[in-house]
Amino acid sequence: MISVSGLTKRYGARTVVDDVSFTLEPGTVTGFLGPNGAGKTTTMRMMTGLIPATAGTATIDGRPYADLANPGAVVGTLLDASAVHPGRTGRAHLGLHAIAVGVGSRRVDEVLELVGLADAARRPVGGYSLGMRQRLGIAGALLTVPPVLVFDEPANGLDPEGIRWLRALLRSYAENGGTVLLSSHLLGEVEHTVDRLLVIGGGRIVADGPVGSLLGASGTAVRSVDPRGLADALRAREFHVERQDDGVLVVDGAEPATIGAIAAEAGVALIDLHPVQRGLEHLFFQLTDDSGAAHTPAEH
Numbered sequence: 001m002i003s004v005s006g007l008t009k010r011y012g013a014r015t016v017v018d019d020v021s022f023t024l025e026p027g028t029v030t031g032f033l034g035p036n037g038a039g040k041t042t043t044m045r046m047m048t049g050l051i052p053a054t055a056g057t058a059t060i061d062g063r064p065y066a067d068l069a070n071p072g073a074v075v076g077t078l079l080d081a082s083a084v085h086p087g088r089t090g091r092a093h094l095g096l097h098a099i100a101v102g103v104g105s106r107r108v109d110e111v112l113e114l115v116g117l118a119d120a121a122r123r124p125v126g127g128y129s130l131g132m133r134q135r136l137g138i139a140g141a142l143l144t145v146p147p148v149l150v151f152d153e154p155a156n157g158l159d160p161e162g163i164r165w166l167r168a169l170l171r172s173y174a175e176n177g178g179t180v181l182l183s184s185h186l187l188g189e190v191e192h193t194v195d196r197l198l199v200i201g202g203g204r205i206v207a208d209g210p211v212g213s214l215l216g217a218s219g220t221a222v223r224s225v226d227p228r229g230l231a232d233a234l235r236a237r238e239f240h241v242e243r244q245d246d247g248v249l250v251v252d253g254a255e256p257a258t259i260g261a262i263a264a265e266a267g268v269a270l271i272d273l274h275p276v277q278r279g280l281e282h283l284f285f286q287l288t289d290d291s292g293a294a295h296t297p298a299e300h
């Protein structure tokens with residue numbers, strides 16, 4: 001189990017991670033979601049002992065990362081996939097890593113196969129695409145089959161097939177009892193992969209819960225040939241209707257079937273009708289708009 005409590009990082013007067021607390025249970029994939037600069041990487045770097053925390057603690061099975069006898073056997077990290085010597089082959093890079101964490105060369109070949117790099121393994125990493133470097137970084141994290149994975153933006157540079165592959169890998173890791181934390185600045189990238197979302201903005205956790213409840217459908221978006229007529233008909237039934245610039249009406253708390261029936265009654269033809277999940281998207285837009293940057297203590 002991973003336990004983060006009151007984790008805080010200040011650079012001078014700037015608080016870039018502010019009193020962050022959460023617990024991660026085995027068998028789950030948690031998405032650490034937030035806009036650029038929200039504090040995801042800094043939190044993960046503190047959790048894995050790469051940088052010291054200003055305050056707070058992060059423990060894995062009750063111990064700080066730095067106190068683990070062989071941290072590489074407990075936590076597989078992907079924190080900077082570009083930090084690889086470009087002249088070294090993928091296999092040589094992993095070979096060095098394997099020695100450091102105490103596994104043999106057979107496992108190197110297994111993980112190369114697992115991440116789809118077996119054919120490229122004898123080529124210098126300098127010639128790898130961004131996606132291939134990500135796969136190499138993931139291979140390094142999996143060498144010891146650690147019970148915990150901490151991956152920073154693992155989908156970076158992966159194509160849609162690669163993202164599907166990553167999703168299946170992380171899901172099966174969790175199904176086998178692993179604890180997975182992955183960060184992303186894109187909601188769509190993680191919403192189908194994770195069980196739970198931890199949303200961070202301006203260094204603080206702003207939402208934390210199961211994906212279903214955070215993303216729960218909250219209304220219906222409808223496009224029609226007569227937005228004004230349809231809005232009148234909906235308001236007459238006491239629905240809250242918001243008209244967007246493109247003429248789409250967003251109706252809070254309504255099922256598409258209800259909206260379709262009201263439109264039919266009012267004689268308004270519909271062009272498009274679908275449920276919308278506005279809760280988290282709305283929150284995310286707000287974060288992206290105004291609190292993506294870190295704040296100083298004086299702003300509290």
Ligand SMILES: Nc1ncnc2c1ncn2[C@@H]1O[C@H](COP(=O)(O)OP(=O)(O)OP(=O)(O)O)[C@@H](O)[C@H]1O
Pocket residue numbers: 011016034035036037038039040041042043184185293294
């Ligand atoms: N060494 C440092 N010195 C000063 N400020 C830093 C340092 N490292 C990070 N920061 C600042 O901390 C804030 C959080 O950065 P962090 O990299 O943790 O964000 P992030 O959520 O991972 O963003 P991204 O999605 O862009 O990777 C940013 O404002 C960043 O500029």
